[in-house]
Amino acid sequence: MQQRSHWLIAVIIRTALQVVPTFIGILAIMFLILKAIPGDAVDVLAGESGGASAASMALMREQYGLNLPAWQQFLNWSGQLVQGNLGYSLRFNTPVTTLILSRLPATLLLMIAAQCVALIMGVLFGVIMALFVGRWPDRLLSLVSLLLYSLPGFWIGSMLLVLFSVHLGWLPSGGNMTIGADLQGWAFFRDLIAHALLPVFALASFFLAIYARLTRAAMLEIAHQDFVRTAVAKGLSPLRVTLVHVLRCALIPLVTVSGMHIATLLSGAAVVETVFAWPGLGRLALDAVMARDVNILLGILFFSSLMVLIANFLVDVIHAGLDPRIARR
Known part of the structure; x- marks a missing residue:
């Protein structure tokens, strides 16, 4: 029984050491790929509403941090993730965690x-x-x-x-x-x-x-x-x-x-x-x-x-x- 418990702990540690770096790398690559796609959520919302002024679009980007460099946006999102917050959805006007759950x-x-x-x-x-x-x-x-x-x-x-x-x-x-x-x-x-x-x-x-x-x-x-x-x-x-x-x-x-x-x-x-x-x-x-x-x-x-x-x-x-x-x- 004790041998099984030691094995279980070893499996958890080994899995964490393998998965965590891979997980961080996948998130970073995914974030950069998405940021490389032309347009953002503000552009989509403006198109659906029939148009918006440049000032209002700039204000929305500043409000949601979309005007920051990609690396800074990723660091901000990672900091929120550590606190258990996955951010806010502009499209659905709902916290991401609530929406996913x-x-x-x-x-x-x-x-x-x-x-x-x-x-x-x-x-x-x-x-x-x-x-x-x-x-x-x-x-x-x-x-x-x-x-x-x-x-x-x-x-x-x-x-x-x-x-x-x-x-x-x-x-x-x-x-x-x-x-x-x-x-x-x-x-x-x-x-x-x-x-x-x-x-x-x-x-x-x-x-x-x-x-x-x-x-x-x-x-x-x-x-x-x-x-x-x-x-x-x-x-x-x-x-x-x-x-x-x-x-x-x-x-x-x-x-x-x-x-x-x-x-x-x-x-x-x-x-x-x-x-x-x-x-x-x-x-x-x-x-x-x-x-x-x-x-x-x-x-x-x-x-x-x-x-x-x-x-x-x-x-x-x-x-x-x-x-x-x-x-x-």
Whole structure:
């Protein structure tokens, strides 16, 4: 137990030493790139309002610190970040922290559900393909995986909308809840699930294909190891050998890859949220880009980096659970 606690502390320290410098560098590069784009939030607001005088625009830039050099703006933003303040959004006239926290649950729901669907179905497909290698279940699921891997998520989402929402009318076409319906209890969850089914599958489809192929390849490789042959020679049932010995070891590379895909999931969520009008961080980021709202973009980048950090830490913990030798290192 004490060894596990020392390992946990070592993982936290090692992760912090790796992530913090990278995190600061990403924020600085992102800030400079955004500042290099012509125009700012004041220009966008002036255009939307039909125009503004040069004096009023200069006054707004001075009020929000947009007239300062880029490096000084970044230092000011970093100082506010240390104090727990992500700044103010000119576009939405709201503190960035409040705005992001209001959209974060929808994105987390979409990402976690998509990752769970991709992992469960991907492992199931991979196990079936490995058990029936070279036969028709393997060929059929390999073809399905290839199609899901090749087709972009926004195209799959659009086709799902056309089929299940437009033609069949079984599922809603957008949003994350029925507007104006004051639902409670099971009715609320049923409505939420109905709205989430299509965007979750559209986001999970690409990762499902990767996990299925990875599980198949890992299981076929591990099935020929000496410890598996020993388990079979001891008379263990084929189901126990497959689940306890082969699949458990095959999950180690799968957990690593799934942890690396958290950032990709977030970027894919931006596209899926746009297709399905899902009110999450992805749509907020696209709106912030169009409005040149640097504070929102940096705030989203900050929260997404935290999610990647937490995901990498959980991957290390799960690795130690799957392979106790990792915790002894």
